[in-house]
Amino acid sequence: MNKWFMSRSRRERSTLLIGAAILIFGVVIYPLAKKSAAIRAEQMDELEQVRSLLLDYQSVLDSQADIEAEHEHLRGLMSATDGFLFERTGNNVMMEAMMTKLLNQFGPDLKLDVSESRAALRDDVNRIRFSVKGAGRYPDILNFMHQMELYRPFIVIDSVSVAVADPRANRRGPGFLLQAAAAARKTETTEPNIRLQLNIHINCTPQEDAS
Numbered sequence: 001m002n003k004w005f006m007s008r009s010r011r012e013r014s015t016l017l018i019g020a021a022i023l024i025f026g027v028v029i030y031p032l033a034k035k036s037a038a039i040r041a042e043q044m045d046e047l048e049q050v051r052s053l054l055l056d057y058q059s060v061l062d063s064q065a066d067i068e069a070e071h072e073h074l075r076g077l078m079s080a081t082d083g084f085l086f087e088r089t090g091n092n093v094m095m096e097a098m099m100t101k102l103l104n105q106f107g108p109d110l111k112l113d114v115s116e117s118r119a120a121l122r123d124d125v126n127r128i129r130f131s132v133k134g135a136g137r138y139p140d141i142l143n144f145m146h147q148m149e150l151y152r153p154f155i156v157i158d159s160v161s162v163a164v165a166d167p168r169a170n171r172r173g174p175g176f177l178l179q180a181a182a183a184a185r186k187t188e189t190t191e192p193n194i195r196l197q198l199n200i201h202i203n204c205t206p207q208e209d210a211s
Helices: 002-006 010-062 064-084 092-106 138-150 176-187
Strands: 113-116 127-136 156-164 194-203
Touching: 092 113, 092 127, 092 138, 127 138, 138 156, 138 194
Parallel strands: none
Antiparallel strands: 113 127, 127 194, 156 194
């Protein structure tokens, strides 16, 4: 092979060498270089992703102190409001029974009727609304309202309505005028019966924190 190559003219040898170099470059060197460039580009993308992730981690570490301080602040606020929230015991039906018992302890002579109101469309899930109806003497009603104001956790009164119950209402039979006059003389010396209606709500501990 060497003798054959050396027997060629200088021009032929140059042409053969150039052709071989082109062949080697096209078949071996160029594909290897292209593949190497693709691998390098992929490695650079991975390196950029790792660098971005490290920057995110560093940002979290830098803000850790602020996050911990905010967390402690929120915990302080929650602990300060613990005494204002009702402990949730079971579902809303059980909470209604608990409130019925509690409010009747405040006003045992008012014959209170307590029922859960339908929650507003966007109401807080930890807020329960109640409708309260009853009737009794004025001092008993004042004492009942006073007991609710002093109670902790908070019982929030949304609206209140009071009206004197008329014992003569719907009486239109024979002798009505005599009955009305007798009732009027009687109410001059006795305390009138007063109807009471309240709309209230309570705020409860979150369900996941209730035990």
